[in-house]
Amino acid sequence: MLNPYLHLNEDIFTKSDLKPVRDGFGEALVELGKKNPKVVVLTADLKESTRCEEFAKEFPDRFFEVGVAEQNLAAIAAGLGVSQKIPFICSYAVFSPGKNWETIRTTIAYNNSNVKIAGHHAGIVTGADGATHQATEDLAIVRSLPNFTVFIPCDALEAKKITLESARIIGPVYLRFSREKTPLITSENTPFAPTKVQIFWTSSKPQVAIFATGHMLYYALLAAKNLEKEKIQTLVVNVSTIKPVDENMVTQIVKKCGAGVTVEDHQVIGGLGSTISEILAKNFPAPLEFIGLQNTFAQSGEAKELIKKYKMDETAIMEAAKKVIARKHH
Amino acid sequence: MENLTPEKVTQLKVKANQIRKLIIEMLEKAGSGHAAGSLGTADIFASFYFHILKHDPKNPDWEERDKLVLSNGHICPAQYAAMALSDYFPLEELWTLRKIGSRLQGHPHRTSLPGLETTSGPLGEGISQAIGMALSAKLDGKATQIYVIASDGEQEEGNTWEAVMFAGKNRLANFTLIIDRNNIQIDGQTEDVMPLEPLKDKYLSFNWNVIEADGNNIEEFVGVIEKALAEKNKPTVIIAKTIPGKGVSFMENDFRWHGKAPNKDEAERALIELKIIEKNYA
Numbered sequence: 356m357l358n359p360y361l362h363l364n365e366d367i368f369t370k371s372d373l374k375p376v377r378d379g380f381g382e383a384l385v386e387l388g389k390k391n392p393k394v395v396v397l398t399a400d401l402k403e404s405t406r407c408e409e410f411a412k413e414f415p416d417r418f419f420e421v422g423v424a425e426q427n428l429a430a431i432a433a434g435l436g437v438s439q440k441i442p443f444i445c446s447y448a449v450f451s452p453g454k455n456w457e458t459i460r461t462t463i464a465y466n467n468s469n470v471k472i473a474g475h476h477a478g479i480v481t482g483a484d485g486a487t488h489q490a491t492e493d494l495a496i497v498r499s500l501p502n503f504t505v506f507i508p509c510d511a512l513e514a515k516k517i518t519l520e521s522a523r524i525i526g527p528v529y530l531r532f533s534r535e536k537t538p539l540i541t542s543e544n545t546p547f548a549p550t551k552v553q554i555f556w557t558s559s560k561p562q563v564a565i566f567a568t569g570h571m572l573y574y575a576l577l578a579a580k581n582l583e584k585e586k587i588q589t590l591v592v593n594v595s596t597i598k599p600v601d602e603n604m605v606t607q608i609v610k611k612c613g614a615g616v617t618v619e620d621h622q623v624i625g626g627l628g629s630t631i632s633e634i635l636a637k638n639f640p641a642p643l644e645f646i647g648l649q650n651t652f653a654q655s656g657e658a659k660e661l662i663k664k665y666k667m668d669e670t671a672i673m674e675a676a677k678k679v680i681a682r683k684h685h
Numbered sequence: 686m687e688n689l690t691p692e693k694v695t696q697l698k699v700k701a702n703q704i705r706k707l708i709i710e711m712l713e714k715a716g717s718g719h720a721a722g723s724l725g726t727a728d729i730f731a732s733f734y735f736h737i738l739k740h741d742p743k744n745p746d747w748e749e750r751d752k753l754v755l756s757n758g759h760i761c762p763a764q765y766a767a768m769a770l771s772d773y774f775p776l777e778e779l780w781t782l783r784k785i786g787s788r789l790q791g792h793p794h795r796t797s798l799p800g801l802e803t804t805s806g807p808l809g810e811g812i813s814q815a816i817g818m819a820l821s822a823k824l825d826g827k828a829t830q831i832y833v834i835a836s837d838g839e840q841e842e843g844n845t846w847e848a849v850m851f852a853g854k855n856r857l858a859n860f861t862l863i864i865d866r867n868n869i870q871i872d873g874q875t876e877d878v879m880p881l882e883p884l885k886d887k888y889l890s891f892n893w894n895v896i897e898a899d900g901n902n903i904e905e906f907v908g909v910i911e912k913a914l915a916e917k918n919k920p921t922v923i924i925a926k927t928i929p930g931k932g933v934s935f936m937e938n939d940f941r942w943h944g945k946a947p948n949k950d951e952a953e954r955a956l957i958e959l960k961i962i963e964k965n966y967a
Contacts, residue, residue, distance in 0.1 A: 395824070416824065427847035430810045434754075434817020437795065437803070440824070442817075457807055458844065462814055466804035467796050 357576075358557050362544035367573070368580055371538035376570060377475055379514030380532055381406030384443060386515075387522050388414045394522060395435060397421055398445040399428045404534075405445035405475045425455040429463060429470070436468035441522055448474030448490030448531065452497050463527050464500040471521045471528045472497075477507075478620030479648060479665060480570065480658035481534050490531075491648050495625025497529045498598050505598040506549075507531040509572040510540045513595060516547035524549075533620065535658050537570040552601040554608070556591035558583070562683075563676045564590045564608045567618035568597060568627045571646075571667065575618045578672035589676060600630050606638040614642045614679040618672055620662075623647040642682040644675035686737060686914075689907050693736065697903045699966050700770060701731035705932045706959045707766035707779055713952035715783040718791070721929035721942040722760040722836065725867045728901050729834065729925060730767040737910055738832075742773045745800040751829055752802045752818055756811020757836035757865070758792040759944070764801075765789050773800040809842025811835055812862060816852055819860040830914065834863045838870035841879045846891075852920040853892035861913045862922040865900065867929040869940035888922045900925030932959055 357363045364372070387394045388410050395417040396407045402420065411418040421428045425446055432442040444451060452459050452472055463470045474493050481489040498505055504524055508514035514532060521528040540555070555572065556565075556579040567575035572593055579589045592608060594600065609615050615635070617628040628645040635641050646667050653661055662668045687693070704727040712718040734740075739751045755764050762782065769776045774788070781787035788798040792806030803814050815833035822829040839845055852860060864884070872878050881887075888895045894916045898909040906925065913921035929943070930936030933955040936947075947955055 395820075419820065421847070421851055424844075424847035424851070426810070426844040427813045427851055430813030430844065430848070431817040431820070431851070433810075434803075434814035434819075435821050436817070437814075438818045438821035440817075440821050458810055461804055461807050462810050465794065 356557060358554050361546065361553060361555065362542045363555060364539050364542055367538055367540055367576065373536035374511040374539055375534060375536050376508055376511050376514045377406045377532040377534060379508065379511035380473060380518050380530065381409055383515040383518030384410040385413055387519065388417065391441065391522060393439060393441045394443070395419065395440050396443045396445065397428055397432055399423055399425050399450065401446050401475070405473060407445045425450045426458045429455045429458040432470045433462035433466055433468040436463070436470040437466065441469055441471065443471045443473055445473045445475065447476040447488060448493040449476070449488055452493055452529065453490060456496050460500055464502050467502050467526060469525055469527070471530060473530045473532060475532045476534045477531045478533050478569065479653040479661045480620055482658045482661060483655050485655040486652040489653055491622050491653070492625065493531065494597060494621050494627070498625065498630065502527050503598060504528045505531070505596070507569040507595055507597060509569055509593055509595060510537060512539060512541045512543060512545070513547060517595065520547065520549050531569060533570045538573045540572055540576065550596045550599055550601060552604050553593045554590050555593050556589060558588035558590060561588045561590040561612045562614070562680050564592055564612040564615045565618060565672065565676065566592045566594050566605070566615055566627060566631050568594045569620055571618045571620050574662065574667065574669050574672055577669035578676065581669060582673055582676055587676065587680070594627055597627060597630055600634065602634050602638070605631060605634050609635055609641050610639050614683045616644045616646060616672060616675045616679055618646040618667070620667065621647055623649055642679050644679040646672055646675055686911065689736065689904065694904050695966055697731050697735055699963065700735050701727045701903065702932065702959055702963045702966070703770060704731055704763055704766040706956060707769070708762045709933070709947060709952050709955045709959070711762050711766065711779050711782045712946035713949060714780050716946060717783060718762055718946045719759040719944050720936055720946060721869060721939070722757065722865060722867060723763040724933060724936065725927040725929045725931045726760055726763050726834065726865050726900070727931065728903050729863065729865070729906060730763045732903050732906050733832065734767040734771045736907060742768070742771045742800065745773065749827070749829065752815070752831050754802050754811050754815040754818070754831065754833040755793060755805055756833055757808060757839055758805030761793045764793070768800055774798070808836070808839035809844035812845060812848035812852070815860060816848055816857060819857045822859055829859065831860045832863065834865060837864055837866045837868065837875050837881060840864070840881050840884065849888065849891050849893070856918055857920045858917050860920045861910070862920065864922060864924050865927055866924050867927045869929050869943055871943050873940050884924060892919055894919050894921040895924065896921060897924045897926070900927035901931055932962060934958060
């Protein structure tokens with residue numbers, strides 16, 4: 356069942372309210388703009404689709420258009436971030452932190468500048484634009500940078516809370532957002548606990564823990580509900596802070612379940628799956644299965660079609676759960 | 686900025702020569718590092734740290750300070766020497782350059798050493814960072830002037846021109862770029878590796894104020910900085926012609942000294958030459 360203590364959206368399995376994750380980011384930027392004069396926003400010719408247009412209208416003096424120049428975007432922000440400003444830089448994740456990664460490494464991470472990087476259009480659900488615009492390696496390249504905090508909100512409401520939180524953190528933060536409308540999983544009242552994982556689906560005797568991140572949490576919950584019908588008990592865990600990750604809680608959860616499945620809209624190399632593996636290898640080796648892009652590029656198509664084709668939907672998650680439970684017994 | 690008297694010019698020349706001697710000693714002790722560009726820019730660093738900059742070495746985070754951003758981080762020995770001579774840290778610390786536990790990293794790291802405004806080494810990133818600082822000062826209504834020193838080789842980086850376009854568009858006048866035009870880079874002469882000329886015209890076409898100067902002539906260099914500060918409507922670039930390896934005859938204009946440190950014997954010979962120059966100022 357959905358964790359009753361987290362005030363999650365009870366209607367999620369019947370009529371789901373849809374909203375793009377990135378909208379929560381845009382709303383938070385305007386709120387931050389009003390509250391904090393240090394907040395400035397920069398974009399590389401993607402004002403509308405990265406949802407900083409409203410901020411630009413309300414605070415034109417604190418909005419900077421740098422044109423199609425992602426290295427400049429990152430390094431200007433680095434200069435602002437060491438000069439008492441809190442810059443948010445907005446582009447697609449394939450370009451920032453993709454194209455400008457070394458600039459980010461040197462001028463933001465190593466320089467420890469107070470920059471917030473919003474990587475939009477993450478994952479294959481970016482859809483029709485094709486693999487060039489679907490960021491599926493961004494977590495791998497950002498997670499490995501010292502000084503960074505990495506957040507992946509599961510819906511628009513969590514995106515807003517996470518964006519507000521990122522401005523309170525002193526130091527580099529990466530925020531990962533997906534493009535299309537996805538179900539609202541949480542509610543206004545769901546507590547956001549930065550650096551903590553949260554159990555969204557509980558069972559009395561869970562046989563497997565499903566760790567999911569970003570919009571993929573919805574598919575994980577669908578899988579959990581279907582598995583329940585088949586008398587397979589699960590936990591579904593929202594990992595919205597992938598760095599620093601809640602190592603202790605992840606270990607406790609797997610100790611309780613004995614096996615895990617990781618679910619992410621990202622390559623299975625270097626993202627959530629790797630993060631959980633690293634924790635378990637150190638603290639409690641246990642069987643794991645990995646849902647995500649399997650060392651391949653995706654293609655154009657509708658989000659749902661792609662999720663199905665690349666075996667990341669609820670059916671694939673259910674199969675992975677059964678497989679990993681079976682591995683437990685051998 | 687104070688008036689530049691003839692006495693002050695001599696003092697600055699002496700400082701520049703001290704910087705050069707320290708560069709030679711530091712590099713020889715470190716066993717690696719970049720000699721040519723460091724020596725070539727000693728007059729520029731002396732002008733900044735002992736005349737141009739509004740700064741307080743005992744309070745490096747002073748909010749009203751001017752900021753000097755080094756984009757081509759590999760010439761940091763010149764900056765470290767100027768900082769030590771300005772009392773940011775003890776002179777002896779220079780001998781820790783590039784060694785384990787040192788605050789003087791092989792390429793500058795802002796959070797390791799108070800007084801450094803940025804972290805640099807990978808080329809083409811300093812102008813953008815300085816622009817960020819200039820925007821911040823402008824938003825806060827501060828009179829801070831942002832200076833950035835860049836190399837000619839790093840004009841080959843795409844990021845440089847992204848930044849040049851942006852500064853031109855936004856008419857950043859609290860921002861001055863100094864290009865160390867010494868015509869060499871690791872693989873040879875810049876005009877052989879990747880021709881940069883006509884460099885002046887390139888900047889003019891991006892709506893910059895362009896001034897050319899002799900970067901080894903302190904009087905002239907300080908004079909053009911004053912001219913740059915008088916421009917209130919657009920960013921200024923000073924294309925400062927320098928001699929790589931300046932002051933050491935066997936290093937001057939030889940690209941092989943771009944990324945090399947002198948050995949013990951070479952260092953001794955270099956120091957003898959620099960001491961002769963110093964005597965001439967006395």
